[in-house]
Amino acid sequence: MIQATPTGVHESGDACIELRRLHRFFGKTKAVNDISFSVARGHVYGYIGPNGAGKTTSMRILATLDLPSYGDAYVDGFSVVNDPELVRGRLGFMPDSFGTYRDVNCQEYLDFFARAYGLIGRQRKQRLDWVLDFTGTQGMAEKPIRGLSKGMKQRLCLGRALIHDPAVMILDEPAAGLDPRARIQLRQMIRELADQGKTVLISSHILTELAEMCDSVGIIEQGKLLATGSVEEIERQQAHTRELVIRILANEDHSEVSVADVLRNRPEVDNLVVDGELIRFAFAGDVQDQAALVAMLVNQGFQVAEVTSRKKSLEDVFLHVTEGLVQ
Ligand SMILES: Nc1ncnc2c1ncn2[C@@H]1O[C@H](COP(=O)(O)OP(=O)(O)OP(=O)(O)O)[C@@H](O)[C@H]1O
Secondary structure: OOOOOOOOOOOEOEEEEEEEEEEEEEOOEEEEEEEEEEEEOOOEEEEEOOOOOOHHHHHHHHOOOOOOOEEEEEEOOEEOOOOHHHHHHHEEEEOOOOOOOOOOEHHHHHHHHHHHOOOOHHHHHHHHHHHHHHOOOHHHOOOEHHHOOHHHHHHHHHHHHHOOOOOEEEEOOOOOOOOHHHHHHHHHHHHHHHHOOOEEEEEEOOHHHHHOOOOEEEEEEOOEEEEEEOHHHHHHHOHHHEEEEEEEEOOOOOOHHHHHHHHHOOOOEEEEEEEOOEEEEEEOOOHHHHHHHHHHHHHOOOEEEEEEEEOOOHHHHHHHHOOOOOO
16 A cells, blocks of 8 residues: 655644635536635535536545646545545545445445455454444345345445545435435435534535535536535525516506516516516515515506515525536
8 A cells, every 4th residue: 555645734724625726627628617615524515516517526536536637625634635545544435326346245345345444353343333233234234235226225335435434425426316215314324424523525416405414515517616605695695586576467558568678677687587467587685675676666657466576495596506507
């Protein structure tokens, strides 16, 4: 085994994972394009973005399976560029595809990785028992991997990433393809790991899937981090994600189109759609601004019959932050 010479712990407050101006280019593709964020010890960070956003690339760099073009990332204080061996000992990585050990049973599989991490004797046996118990694979210990369901394989893969008791867990779309019960169970396991003090970075395409279990999230698209913070903070940043629907009665003086023209000229109005008597739009204002808008329309002679406002769902926030761009 190559012995790394530690270049020193990188001090960064309580951050247990830190990406600092991380870049990774593949030819002209900017898979990761200047991403920085940090995750505090014992926190779960959701890494959310559409296909091709750059999630796997940045996670592979954190797991020391790839190197950045520029920038650096730190795991438990150690640089993935300068101290990859030290990073590996502190990190458990669950890739988005399961390995190919079809003919070994679960116990043999975990034992193999425990040995690879240098666990010996009683310590190895205790760790193996803990992992089988924690992941609920105890009853499957003697079963060959090829006979496991997708949910059980995911549990085993999580167990493999946990076998050396790492401080940091990097989980690349662990919920993909799981049924609803298995998703809930996975969520509970991840929360439990964080409560035990582990720091978790978990990726998904779907904000709602992660919102409940994450202390904070980052939304990434085309290699750029578009928003980061707690789900509540991101919702607040997207204050104009309130949608207003106004019903205007047609009269001789005004047509619906002219209402639309009036509204379109307002700076707080965006994405306006006319749907018969209904006019829908995103509104960047609070309830006072909303009242002022209605008063202005009434003063201009429009017959405002109905106003409804809807706070956008997390799905809407995600769609608003991203543009659906793929590379
Ligand atoms: N080894 C590689 N060679 C060339 N391009 C690559 C390589 N790895 C990733 N890419 C490109 O980098 C971009 C980001 O890919 P990445 O797999 O990191 O995205 P992702 O967010 O994990 O997507 P998904 O949700 O589909 O897994 C994509 O355009 C992808 O095609």
